[in-house]
Amino acid sequence: MATQTDIPVWREIGEAPHPGVAGEKATVAIVGGGPVGLAMAIELGSLGHRVLLLNRFDFISAGSKAICFSKRTLDIFDRLGVGDPIVNKGVSWNVGKVFWGASEDPVYHFDILPVKDQKRPGFINIQQYYVEELLFEAASKLSFVDLRFGHNVVAVEPDATGVDLKVETSEGTYEIRADWLIACDGSRSPVRAMLGLEFDGRVFEDNFLIADIKMEGDHPPERKFWFDPPFNPGQSALMHKQPDNVWRLDFQLGWNIDREAEVAPENVEPRVRALLGPGVPFSQEWYSIYTFQCRRMEHFLHGRVMFAGDSAHLVSPFGARGCNGGIADVDNLGWKLNLVLRGEAPESLLQTYDYEAIATADENIQNSTRSTDFMTPKSEASKAFRDAVLELSRDHPFARPFVNSGRLSTAVSYPNSPLNTADVDLWAGGIKPGSPALDAPLGGRWLLEMLGNWFVLLADGWQGPEPEDVDVVDIAFGNSNVDLIRDRYDFSPGSAYLIRPDQYVAARFRKPTLEAITQALQRAQGRQP
């Protein structure tokens, strides 16, 4: 496919050559080369599976897309081996401030990472094209990953054991069969459309102007959000730092506007100037207007076809739950598909991707919908409550947590997942089954780094024989200063956690036996009814 002239190009990749042979086969075909598709390719490719990634365009696009990458996403990027270059390029931040009206004092401020002593910050901001470029480079180095940009999937025919794909290139079409297909092809997912699957949800009648601008100067990398500021009366605004002295400004515009006129530089720039104040030099990076919707598919798993990222679920941008939600899908699906491909777990394990990823999507949709309803009240009563919260928050600390300018993305727990083994012992705290492992410093490194990519028994003084097919990380062995991790996990001597490859807790035991660990492992791998 030729480069589309209406989409700004960040980096030309070039069209991959037509394979030339008929009857190619792939273990896993991934459709879509955005952050979700690329991360999925790295996950499966680094585990030794043959992955074919097909991306419609032959370039990485520029423009204004995701910028906020959550700590959880960074932990996943670390597990995929791409955390450092992404974090090094990004702008780290933990603090958000919310303003109301003309006051220069925030009515509310929050710290997205209340538990300190973790490897990664609460968030980094980085342009999506940098993330895609770094993921692309990492994926290119994997010999099992075949990246084909400029290859457009035009037909998808699934059956019980695989999927037949028809792919279009400038040198003609070709057909290929994949055992599995993962559709990471975005909110307007062509795969979803070709399969005739529904994408239900709610459309929000509002327009937002994104002005990504370049501006020199030393402003703190905080997230600033305004309700009803003098420079955008009756509406909201958001300001956020990105690398390269780029700033994201986001202005709520309302519903009945002339979109074409509003995005014209001569109309955007007075808004920007009103926010920044007079005399601050800036230049245009990219201006665009967006509306948004909250939607999700009823199921993400359809036989041999799976959906991940925006193709499966769509949220409003407030809370940074779009791209981060998509990376969470990769994290959840990767190890499960790995076990199924290796024949070590039944295909039914993938049903738990449907369960857990939908739980994540629903939490993300609920949070982002609530934020949006707070920002843009849909009734007089709703507006009265919103304004009452803001009025009270000036003098009354109790009202400040009600202020909702976006509940920022954190890892979602699955307390009722069928993969969990329920606690039988008493725990005063720690991490419950179905929740993600909490990072902590350990022996000059970080706990999450040591958990790696496989099932781990995280123990405080392991006495018994090594359980089969589980890595043991013993905090009591050779580590000084383990008070913090003992506290975070409510460890007692001899106790242990069983942790999944996506670093979620599957089970925990005060006095683990080999039998109990094996049973919990089988349950976590879907090998036990």
Next chain:
Amino acid sequence: MSKLIVTPNLPAVDDVYQWLVDAHVGLSDAESMRLNARLILLLANAIGDPQVIREAIDHATSIRGLESSSPCT
């Protein structure tokens, strides 16, 4: 198990009722709505128990429509 007290629990009910009504004197409908919202938020925080608030909302909304069907006396 129900946690919302729905039996008489408040002394000086005539005073409290009068305070609530008086607080709205001279306010427009929109201002009244906002005052009520502030009051509800303050009281909700003072109650401090989401279950009680959930039950109170359920009780309050279940009465919707009664006023139109009851005869005027």
